[in-house]
Amino acid sequence: MEQIVNPRSVLHALAPLGAGTAEAESLTSYLCRLAVSHSTSTTQLSRWICEHFELMLADDFDWHARHISGIGQGASRWAAALSALTAVEEISRYTFLPWAPVIASNGLAIHRQGQYCPQCLLEDRQAKRTPYLRLAWEPKIVSVCNKHRIPLATQCRSCGKQNIRHAAAFVVPGWCASCGEFLGNEVSVVDPEPWPLRVAEQVSMMIQRQQCEDLQLAPLHVHESLRELIDVIHGGVSSAFSRYHKIPKTTVHHWMRLGGLPSLKKSLELASETGFDCADFLMHRSENWKPPVMCTQQVLELDYPVCRRKPPRSIEWEEVTCELEKIARLPTPIPVLEAAAQLNVEARQLYLHCNKVTRLIGERWKAFSRRRQQAFTQAAIPHLQKLSHEMAARGKTLSMRDARAHVPPEILNKVVSVWNVIREVNGSKGDYKPDPANEATFANS
Amino acid sequence: MSLSDTSKELSCIHASAAVLHNSRINHPRIQEIILEAQALIYPESQNTLLLVVGPTGVGKSKLGKYLVEDECTRSAEAMADDAGIIPAVFIEAPSSGEKDFSWRMFYQLILEQLSAEATFGSSAYGINLETGLFEHPRGHSRNTLAALRVAVERGLRARKTKFLVIDEAAHLIRSCNSEHMRVQLDTLKSLANSCDTQIILVGAYDLYKLVSLSGQIARRTHVIHFQRYREDDAGDKRSFKSCLKAFEKKLPQLWDGKLMAFADDLHQNTLGCVGTLCDVLKRAARLAEATGGWSDAVLGRALLTQDQQKQILAEIYEGELEIEPSLTRMKLSRRVA
Numbered sequence: 001m002e003q004i005v006n007p008r009s010v011l012h013a014l015a016p017l018g019a020g021t022a023e024a025e026s027l028t029s030y031l032c033r034l035a036v037s038h039s040t041s042t043t044q045l046s047r048w049i050c051e052h053f054e055l056m057l058a059d060d061f062d063w064h065a066r067h068i069s070g071i072g073q074g075a076s077r078w079a080a081a082l083s084a085l086t087a088v089e090e091i092s093r094y095t096f097l098p099w100a101p102v103i104a105s106n107g108l109a110i111h112r113q114g115q116y117c118p119q120c121l122l123e124d125r126q127a128k129r130t131p132y133l134r135l136a137w138e139p140k141i142v143s144v145c146n147k148h149r150i151p152l153a154t155q156c157r158s159c160g161k162q163n164i165r166h167a168a169a170f171v172v173p174g175w176c177a178s179c180g181e182f183l184g185n186e187v188s189v190v191d192p193e194p195w196p197l198r199v200a201e202q203v204s205m206m207i208q209r210q211q212c213e214d215l216q217l218a219p220l221h222v223h224e225s226l227r228e229l230i231d232v233i234h235g236g237v238s239s240a241f242s243r244y245h246k247i248p249k250t251t252v253h254h255w256m257r258l259g260g261l262p263s264l265k266k267s268l269e270l271a272s273e274t275g276f277d278c279a280d281f282l283m284h285r286s287e288n289w290k291p292p293v294m295c296t297q298q299v300l301e302l303d304y305p306v307c308r309r310k311p312p313r314s315i316e317w318e319e320v321t322c323e324l325e326k327i328a329r330l331p332t333p334i335p336v337l338e339a340a341a342q343l344n345v346e347a348r349q350l351y352l353h354c355n356k357v358t359r360l361i362g363e364r365w366k367a368f369s370r371r372r373q374q375a376f377t378q379a380a381i382p383h384l385q386k387l388s389h390e391m392a393a394r395g396k397t398l399s400m401r402d403a404r405a406h407v408p409p410e411i412l413n414k415v416v417s418v419w420n421v422i423r424e425v426n427g428s429k430g431d432y433k434p435d436p437a438n439e440a441t442f443a444n445s
Numbered sequence: 446m447s448l449s450d451t452s453k454e455l456s457c458i459h460a461s462a463a464v465l466h467n468s469r470i471n472h473p474r475i476q477e478i479i480l481e482a483q484a485l486i487y488p489e490s491q492n493t494l495l496l497v498v499g500p501t502g503v504g505k506s507k508l509g510k511y512l513v514e515d516e517c518t519r520s521a522e523a524m525a526d527d528a529g530i531i532p533a534v535f536i537e538a539p540s541s542g543e544k545d546f547s548w549r550m551f552y553q554l555i556l557e558q559l560s561a562e563a564t565f566g567s568s569a570y571g572i573n574l575e576t577g578l579f580e581h582p583r584g585h586s587r588n589t590l591a592a593l594r595v596a597v598e599r600g601l602r603a604r605k606t607k608f609l610v611i612d613e614a615a616h617l618i619r620s621c622n623s624e625h626m627r628v629q630l631d632t633l634k635s636l637a638n639s640c641d642t643q644i645i646l647v648g649a650y651d652l653y654k655l656v657s658l659s660g661q662i663a664r665r666t667h668v669i670h671f672q673r674y675r676e677d678d679a680g681d682k683r684s685f686k687s688c689l690k691a692f693e694k695k696l697p698q699l700w701d702g703k704l705m706a707f708a709d710d711l712h713q714n715t716l717g718c719v720g721t722l723c724d725v726l727k728r729a730a731r732l733a734e735a736t737g738g739w740s741d742a743v744l745g746r747a748l749l750t751q752d753q754q755k756q757i758l759a760e761i762y763e764g765e766l767e768i769e770p771s772l773t774r775m776k777l778s779r780r781v782a
Contacts, residue, residue, distance in 0.1 A: 006525045010562045012603035013529020036571065037603045039596035044565040044587075052562075087528030170570045175579035182577060 009087035010052075012037045016094050017132045020211050022146070022204040023120070026069040027079060027094045029133035032171040034086070041169040049081050064167045067110040069138045071100040094135055098210040099264075102222040102282040107263030109140040114165030115152035117145035121174045121184030131174030131184065133166065136204050141265050144192045146200040151192065157185060195272075202268055202278040209279045219261055221284040226255055226262075228284075229274055232291045245273060317353045320345060324357040333364035376414040377421060383407045384425045397426055464695050465727045469511065472688045472719055475504055478671050482512055485667055486608050486643055492667040493637040494630075495645045496614075498652050498768065499671030500761040502721030508671065509610040509647045510535055516607060531604040534558045538616040546617050546629065552593035555609070559600040567596040594636075601640035609637075614646035618655065627658045634665060650764025670768055673761065674717035685712050688719050692726050699730055699739055707744060714748045716758055725749065 014034055017025040035045045046063035055077075066074035079092040092098065096108055115137050124131040136142060137152055144151055155162045158181035168177035175182055209215070234240040238256065242249045247266070254260035262270065264278075271281040275292045279285075320343055327339050339361055340347040350358040387406050388398040403412060403422055415421055478497070485492055499505050516533040517524065524530050536554045541547040556567075566587030573580050582592070601609070611617075617633075618626045637644045646652060656666050674681035674688075686708050693704040704726075715721040729747035733739045749757070 006528050008524075008531060009528040011560065012600070013527055014603065037599050038560070038563060038565070039567045039569065039571075039592060039599050040565045041568055044568075048563070048565040170568065170581050172570075172572060172579050175572065177579075180579035180581070182579075 006087075009085065011082075011085040013086050013088055016088065016091065017130065018134065022136065022208040022211075024135050024207055024211050025094055025132045026135040026138050027075070027082070027091065028064070028069050028114070028138070028166055029173045030091070030094060031063070031068065031078075031082065032166055032173050033130070033132065034082070035170075036172055042166075042171050043169045049078075049085065052085070053081055062167075065112075069095045069135060070110045071096045071103055071108050072105065076100075093210055096135070096138070096210075098215045099206065099217065099282060101217040101219055102261060103267065104261040104263045107261065107265070107267075110138050111140045111154075113154050113163040114167065115143075115154045116165055116174075116183055117148055117150065118153055118157070118183060118185045118187050119148040119150060120145060121182070122186060123184075124174065125182065125184055131182075133173050135207055136200070139203060139264065141268070142196075142200050142203050144196040144200045146197075146204040148187070149189060149192055149197060150187045151190070151196075153183070156181060156183060198272060199268055202271070205277060206279045206282075209283075215283065217283060219259060222261060222267070222282055223256065223259075225276070225281050225284045225286070226252075226270075228286055229270070230256075233274065233294060245270060315345060315349070315353075320350070321354045321357055324350070324354050324361060328357060328361050328364065333361070333368040335365045336362045373416055376411075377416075380407065380411050380415045380418075380421065381425065383411060384422060388422075388425045398422055465692070465723065465730055468692075468695055468723070469507060470688050470691045470719060470723075472691070473684045474672065474674065475508060475511075475719070478508060478669060479511065479515070481669055482508075482645065483515070485669075486512075486516075486645075488607070488641065490643055492665060493634055493643060494655075494662075494666045495608075495643060496652055496655065496666060496668045497645060497647045497671055498650050498668060498764070500673050500716065500718055500764065501649055501757060502715070502718035502724065503671050503673050504718070504720040504723075505647045505671055506612050507720065509612050509645065512608075512645070513610055527605075529604060531559060532607050533610065534601075534606055534608075535610045535612065537612045538614050540613070540616045540619070546619070546621075548632070549588075549590055549593060552590075552597045555597050556593070556600060559597075559604050559606075567592040569595045571595065598636065598639050601636075601642045606640070606642050608643040608645055610645045610647060612647045614648040615652050617646075618652070623658060626655060627662070630655055630658060630662055634662070650760065650768065653764070653768055668768070672765075674712070674719070676712055676717060681717060682712065685717055685719075685722075688722065692723070696730060699733055701739060703739065710748075714754060716754065716761060721749070721757075 011034060014030065014037055016030055019025075031045070032042055035042045038045060042063060047061070050061070063078075066078065068075050068078040075095045075097055076092075079095055079097060083089065083091040096103075099108075114133070116133060117137065120134065121131045136146060142152070154165075156164045156176040156179060159176060159179035161176075161178045164176045164178045165183070166173070166177070171177050174184060230236060230238055230241045234244065238252050239249055241247075242252045251260075255262060267282060268278050270276070271278040273292075274281075276286075276289055280289065323343055324339060327334065327342070336347050336350065336358055339358075340350050343350075347358075384398065384403060384407065387402060391398045391402060400419060400422060403418065412418060482495065482497065485495055497505055497508065513533040513535045520530065520532040524532070534555065536551075536558060539547055539550040539554060541550055556563075567589075568582040568587055569589060569592040570580060570582045572578070617629050621629060633644055633646075636642075646655075653668065656663055656668060674685040676682065686705070689704060689708050689711060693700045693702070711722060711725065715725055725747050729739075729744045732743045732746055736743060
């Protein structure tokens with residue numbers, strides 16, 4: 001049988017670095033190294049690749065804006081193109097594409113300017129390895145190096161510029177594309193926050209998993225994981241799951257019923273809150289998962305007597321009517337509310353069951369209230385009139401302040417709408433007849 | 446009608462002169478040279494440069510191509526695993542018509558062999574080993590000589606090329622004085638050193654001048670003399686005749702067993718060079734096909750003219766005279782106990 005000859009690759013078949021480990025190279029770094037190997041610019045190489053596959057290019061085409069290490073269509077196209085040209089198999093393992101079926105399409109943001117760990121690059125150079133950019137540095141949510149526990153850098157320590165990692169025509173991974181200084185340097189270890197460290201650790205584990213296994217994922221996996229969380233922890237109640245993890249119910253509905261997928265950030269949070277490794281969560285591998293013990297409120301035995309509900313009252317409305325009639329004949333009328341309070345019945349019930357008598361009591365009270373008010377007003381008018389004359393003699397008009405200052409409060413406070421009365425007094429300027437009883441009061445004030 | 450009956454009805458199609466076109470005879474002299482060359486090609490060899498010199502028409506170009514093909518065959522397993530490997534490359538040193546050798550064309554020829562479809566331009570940039578800084582390319586020009594050189598170095602390393610055969614290597618040193626020749630050779634040496642790729646220069650006897658340029662070059666160079674089959678050597682005569690027989694077997698219908706009768710004449714006319722013999726026989730075969738049959742006259746017309754023979758022989762004598770004494774090595778003396 002004729003031996004099938006492996007055709008020579010069009011471009012150099014560079015072996016991706018860090019294969020099989022959590023420190024696998026990103027496709028971005030691979031493309032840069034490929035350009036260096038061919039002694040051409042990344043721009044030239046990227047355009048040539050696009051023209052080779054007869055892809056239409058915009059005038060302002062920038063390959064590094066395509067986020068070729070992510071999970072989108074750009075990553076898929078570029079991985080396929082580079083695999084075809086370099087004959088390197090499974091080059092998609094140097095992107096996050098293996099996780100694309102279980103992460104929302106816009107759920108993995110790639111750091112636009114690129115970040116790096118100076119310590120990792122320094123170690124590469126010291127060990128006489130080719131410095132390269134790790135895939136674990138690509139996601140925006142990763143802000144810490146998992147290996148060295150230091151924050152990832154985005155700017156050059158020499159020239160201070162941002163966007164110097166790979167966004168240039170000529171790039172050598174590990175060197176500043178602007179000033180040419182090596183980006184690796186010794187960084188003192190700091191204690192990062194627990195959550196960024198957790199994120200970095202989980203993303204590294206995902207990369208390790210995709211390097212060592214053929215994942216073959218489907219949206220079903222993450223849906224089953226979510227279903228298991230809801231069933232085991234929250235008793236099958238989606239609303240409880242939604243409330244506990246602070247996820248809108250519509251979002252949970254979208255995931256469970258409409259086939260939606262959580263973002264990587266949300267998956268990391270869910271996994272962290274439920275004791276899953278994110279990779280296991282996304283792959284639905286729950287063999288080693290131990291559901292967290294949910295804290296339930298302890299029931300305290302208090303010494304209070306049990307509050308028994310009172311039996312419903314049965315009211316004899318005939319008796320109530322008789323009582324109301326007695327109240328209606330009282331010399332001093334009382335309001336319906338007071339009558340209801342005396343009879344221990346609600347006022348609205350009196351209107352419902354003893355309407356006539358109740359309305360009679362109400363009318364008596366209104367009339368009494370009106371008369372009383374008129375009396376109070378009549379009692380205050382002489383005072384106000386005298387004061388008004390005195391103010392007029394000084395060339396002024398009586399004001400509320402003056403009234404409050406000169407009229408006894410026990411008289412003035414009983415008057416409703418004092419200002420209207422003052423206006424009438426000011427307007428009328430009727431004859432004033434001094435009351436000897438009030439003269440002393442005015443002389444003293 | 447069965448298939449066997451059909452086959453009897455059809456007449457045999459005889460091999461034509463085209464058979465000789467790409468034919469290769471594995472004669473004893475070339476076997477020796479191949480063995481020697483293959484033994485000297487190994488990683489980290491001190492012999493950065495191998496010179497294969499010999500008379501014109503002896504088969505040096507065929508040897509170079511064979512070495513490359515054989516290396517590809519031997520590296521088949523590695524090539525099946527890694528599609529990026531190109532273990533050996535064969536190029537012909539260009540003669541651009543200019544006074545000086547065109548290194549630009551030379552590098553471009555190598556790049557075509559390494560990545561034929563990769564037609565993007567080359568730029569010289571990388572890390573300066575002294576300063577450790579990243580050096581951008583200067584200006585916007587692409588495909589400068591430096592850029593092509595860098596591209597070739599990186600290409601040879603990426604493709605893990607073990608050796609590079611440069612045919613017609615005499616073009617490198619044409620119209621060069623000693624100083625210039627040294628520069629040319631130093632360029633090749635540095636290319637070989639930087640890529641860990643041996644370079645096999647194949648050419649005529651004037652290539653031998655390179656060995657005597659300096660002690661450094663002499664130490665790093667090994668000369669392989671691809672000799673002709675001499676008429677004054679009985680062993681060579683037998684070997685030449687066996688070559689002729691092999692050619693005869695390729696077109697038995699044409700030669701009709703009459704070729705061997707002219708063995709001595711052919712040996713004399715072709716000066717013992719198998720390549721020249723092949724050319725003569727190709728011409729004779731084509732003339733025979735054109736004229737409708739083989740005859741002595743046809744062979745006579747295919748032979749080299751006297752002037753041609755004289756010129757080639759003069760160059761051969763000059764070359765052999767220069768090279769033979771230089772290749773004499775110290776005789777080892779054995780102590781008798």
